Structure formats: C-alpha cells, structure tokens
Amino acid sequence: MKRLFQVHRLRRTESLDGFWDFLPDRKDHGRREQWHRTFPSRFERMAVPGCWDSLPEYYDYHGKAWYRRSLHVPVRCNLLLTFEGFGGLATLWFDGKPAGRSVLTAMPFEVLLKSVAPGSHHVVIEINNSKPLETVFPAYGCDWFHYGGIVRSAEMALLGDLCIRELRAHYTLEGRNIRLAPEVVIENLSRRKLRDELILELNGVDVARIPVLLPPSATAVIRHELPPRALALWSPDSPALHILRAQCAGDDLADRTGFRSLAARNGRIILNGEPLKLLGVNRHDEYGDCGWAVPPDMLRRDFQLIRDLGCNAVRCHYPITALGMDFCDEMGLLFWSEIPFYARWPKVVGRTEYLALAEQALESMVRRDCNRPSVFLWSVQNESATNIPEGARAAARLVRKVRALDPTRPIGYASNHGVADKGLRSVDVIGINSYPGWYDEARFTPWPEMLAGIRAKLDHMGRPGVPILITETGAAGLYGDRSFEDRKWSEPFQARLLEQHLRTLLPHKDVAGVFIWQFADIRTIREYWRNRPGTFNNKGLLDRFRRPKESYWRVQEMYRSYRQQ
Numbered sequence: 001m002k003r004l005f006q007v008h009r010l011r012r013t014e015s016l017d018g019f020w021d022f023l024p025d026r027k028d029h030g031r032r033e034q035w036h037r038t039f040p041s042r043f044e045r046m047a048v049p050g051c052w053d054s055l056p057e058y059y060d061y062h063g064k065a066w067y068r069r070s071l072h073v074p075v076r077c078n079l080l081l082t083f084e085g086f087g088g089l090a091t092l093w094f095d096g097k098p099a100g101r102s103v104l105t106a107m108p109f110e111v112l113l114k115s116v117a118p119g120s121h122h123v124v125i126e127i128n129n130s131k132p133l134e135t136v137f138p139a140y141g142c143d144w145f146h147y148g149g150i151v152r153s154a155e156m157a158l159l160g161d162l163c164i165r166e167l168r169a170h171y172t173l174e175g176r177n178i179r180l181a182p183e184v185v186i187e188n189l190s191r192r193k194l195r196d197e198l199i200l201e202l203n204g205v206d207v208a209r210i211p212v213l214l215p216p217s218a219t220a221v222i223r224h225e226l227p228p229r230a231l232a233l234w235s236p237d238s239p240a241l242h243i244l245r246a247q248c249a250g251d252d253l254a255d256r257t258g259f260r261s262l263a264a265r266n267g268r269i270i271l272n273g274e275p276l277k278l279l280g281v282n283r284h285d286e287y288g289d290c291g292w293a294v295p296p297d298m299l300r301r302d303f304q305l306i307r308d309l310g311c312n313a314v315r316c317h318y319p320i321t322a323l324g325m326d327f328c329d330e331m332g333l334l335f336w337s338e339i340p341f342y343a344r345w346p347k348v349v350g351r352t353e354y355l356a357l358a359e360q361a362l363e364s365m366v367r368r369d370c371n372r373p374s375v376f377l378w379s380v381q382n383e384s385a386t387n388i389p390e391g392a393r394a395a396a397r398l399v400r401k402v403r404a405l406d407p408t409r410p411i412g413y414a415s416n417h418g419v420a421d422k423g424l425r426s427v428d429v430i431g432i433n434s435y436p437g438w439y440d441e442a443r444f445t446p447w448p449e450m451l452a453g454i455r456a457k458l459d460h461m462g463r464p465g466v467p468i469l470i471t472e473t474g475a476a477g478l479y480g481d482r483s484f485e486d487r488k489w490s491e492p493f494q495a496r497l498l499e500q501h502l503r504t505l506l507p508h509k510d511v512a513g514v515f516i517w518q519f520a521d522i523r524t525i526r527e528y529w530r531n532r533p534g535t536f537n538n539k540g541l542l543d544r545f546r547r548p549k550e551s552y553w554r555v556q557e558m559y560r561s562y563r564q565q
Helices: 296-309 322-331 352-369 389-405 447-460 491-505 526-531 550-564
Strands: 012-015 018-024 044-048 064-073 077-083 089-094 097-102 109-116 119-128 154-159 162-174 177-188 194-202 205-214 219-223 242-248 251-257 262-265 268-271 274-276 278-282 313-315 334-338 375-382 411-415 429-433 468-472 513-516
Touching: 044 064, 064 077, 077 089, 089 109, 097 109, 162 242, 162 251, 177 194, 177 205, 177 242, 205 219, 278 334, 278 468, 278 550, 296 322, 296 550, 313 513, 322 334, 352 375, 352 389, 375 389, 375 429, 389 411, 411 468, 429 447, 447 468, 447 491, 491 513, 491 550
Parallel strands: 278 313, 278 513, 313 334, 334 375, 375 411, 411 429, 429 468, 468 513
Antiparallel strands: 012 154, 018 044, 018 064, 064 119, 077 109, 077 154, 089 097, 089 119, 162 177, 177 219, 194 205, 194 242, 242 251, 262 268, 268 274
C-alpha cells in the first residue's frame, strides 16, 4: 500500500494496483453463468484503484460489475490479499472457489489463503452497489455519491508459517517520559508448534527481545512494557512521530505513532495539558472526476491547502485512506474519525442487523487507526435519528462498543437535532450540525440561543464540562458566480454567511471548535437534485477541481487571525 514510511522490511508484498479485467453485469447474468469460474472473453479494462462511475458510460450506473486479474505465486506459501476499500458489497473468489465477502464500503478487507501452490492463480470479484441494497454499510441514501468499484489500493503478501497480524502502541505519559507497552498479535498458520523470538524496535533501535512459543494454528497476544524514556510529544505545531516495528520468524510489521495526552473536559479539547480550539473543515476523500480514487499528489495537495487555510483539524464521514491519515499525522492535523452511519430513517436506525454492521465498521476503523496521534475522537454516526428513543439507544450501544475497543480517546457523534437530541448523555463530545441562514433563513435558531439551550440541557443532565463542537455549518456557492447581488448560490453570499458564523462562533465561550462544511465540492446522489445543482454538493470553499471560491480566502483570513491571537 502507498504509505509515507516503510511498513515491511522482511515481508514480501506486491501491489495489485493497475488495470483489471472488468465487465458490468446489467442483466445479472454473472452468478448464473458462473463468471467466477469462467470469465467472459468480452471484458473491458478498469483501473484499480478506480471508480467505474468516473467513466461517462457508467456515470450513474448502480448495479453489479465483475473484476478479474491473475496472480503469480513463486513458491508455496500463505497468501494475504488486502483491499483498502470497495465501493459496494464485494464477493471474492480465488481460483473459482469462494474466498470472502466485504459488506463495509470504503473500509479495509483481508483474505488469508493458506498453503497456496506455486504458479498462476486468478482472483475474481463481484461488486454490487445497487441502490436498494440493505446488506451493505452504509445503506444507499447518504448525501454523497455511492461510488462503485475497487476504489482504493490492493496488495498481496507472501507469508510463511508465522504472521504478525497487529501492532498496537499502548502508552502512558509520566511527566516528560513515555512508558510504552507495545501489543503484538501473532498467528501460527501451520499445523506444528513454532518457537522463535519477537524483536521490538523503536526508531530503528532494538528495545526488546521476547521468546515466542505458539501451538499449532494458534494466535497469541503479546504485550511487553518498556522502561520509561524521554520522547518528543506530538502536537499540531510540532508533530513528532516515532516508528515502532515488530519482527518474528521472517515476518515484520511497522506502524508510525505519536505520543500526546488528550482529554475532553471543562468544555474544551485538552491536548498535552493545554486547551486547543479546533479550526477545521469537513473533507470527503474525493477529487474531481476521480471519485474516491484520489491520486497521491492531489491527496497531499489537499492537506497542504487545508493547512494553508489555517486549520488544525479535519473531519470526514468515513475513514479516509491510510495514506491520507499519514499526511494528517505528519502535518499536525487532528482528525475526527467517523464510521458512515448516516441513519436518518427510524426503520434503519433500529435494525439489529444494521447496528451489527456499524459495530463491525467501528472495529475496522479502530483497528487500523488506533496508533495515530492525529485521531482525537471516534465518532459513531452523523445526523442519525437520535431525536427518537430508538436512535438514542442505538447511539448508546455504538458508544459502548467503541469505548470497549479504545478507552483512551473521547467518543462523540454529530447531530442535527439541537436540544431535541435524546442521545447526548452517552457521549464525551457533542457535535452540532446546523446551517442558519441557508436552509431555514426565515425561522432559524440563532447560534447564541441554540448554544445556550444545549449547554442548559447538559447542565441539567449533570454534564456541564462536555465540549460542544460545531461539526457542520456553511452555505453553497457556485464557482464563478460572482454577482453584485447578495443572493443564494453566489460566491459573495457564501463568503458573507460564513464570515457571519465565524465571527459568532470562534470567540464563543461554549464552542470548543468549528468544522466548516466543507473543504471542496463533492458529487452526491441523483435523488438530491432539487437543492444540489448538477448533483453536486456545492458548499465547498473550493470547487471539485480545487479552484478557490471567495469563501476560501475569507475563511483563511479569519482562521489565521484567530490563531495569531
């Protein structure tokens, strides 16, 4: 996978990015004709990573499509296939036999194949992003486009009998020192007992050697506490990073982390003992006509533009690519990490099966990004039906799940219900989505009144110190519409309304941070055409090709000025 550091020195890996055989299945013939066994000869080519919706002939195609590529395995080994994310429900076959099924859109998926013979093999994947599909997470209907395809990078790894599956950097701060306790998950893939040595390395230096004995087909979790040591802390202004590596029996795994203290109390986000006002934007992992397959150079440029804007924080409705998170770690951008649980509809929010998918998504998100210093909060949902009892109970269930996975970070969600929200008791941070002056100019609740109501509700609940973040606010502006009139959809209107909001929110004592909706325009679903010109959400400070609107410069001036104060 594309990363900003070397993940493996010993493990042999090979990228599966490139052009795969591709065939749309408009009439649902693939299963009946067993394309997973005999792929039709009339196929096309499709880029991986890539979104089929980026091509004119499939611009709004929702349905099934099939991918195939051959692999060459040089020696008998265990084969690990890793996909960073699919657009839709993905079913995978290896040499014609079922090998796995992914139900989580744009989230990591692994397939482990044991004792694969040397020679040529074939991987076939059916991807289904049909609109009414309820067995995939998230369900269709979110206010962003549901792209189809192998939308993120793919990789295969050749493994021996022992595999390092996970590496977690547990730590505590003791004054200026860090007490690090790495946790390593090792799996014995063979049918014999294995004995070896686990080597832990920090910043290129061996720090521990631990004997390992694994029974056949067993998995071991090894946690080893290291002596305290003085290490630089991570912060937005000084994002110090450290590389932790585990090595055992010819396999290795590295991750990059940073050390900082983090808390949500006294109405503020506290980083390294100091309150920090979050100045942020919402950004979808999408660019131009590429959809979710964002080119690496454009990804880097996005985060540079966000830093230049004066931001210290970013939010997205779903986990972004690992490379994107690497940029956040490196550039000192705090990240609100959220699963795509966008269940506005009561019939969805109360479904046991759908909540189980959400819990699976939480596990995937936390497992991948638990070591990242940039992640300051786990979010369990956005704009769900938390104004009804079923929604509040669902939120509490998801909060309990993520707290069991990682008790070290605050937990929250973004709500568009204001004081009517019934789930606020379960979270550490309150996220408020509101668009005064845009959707409801004739009857909106002014910010001071709304914030006073939420703070009074928290006080009544006995939770006066819970921070309030404005997780969405903004207005749309069409790039190039620079009218003299102060009217909706023009660049001047968007800039003026954002300035008005920021002048109220940035100095407000009850606001711990602001995330503007949004960094750049994105494509959305056809059903929203009535208030999404061109089926694009045009609330970006930049258009989808990153051309700045007037609002970009206005927000930059206000964010930079606030930081200087």
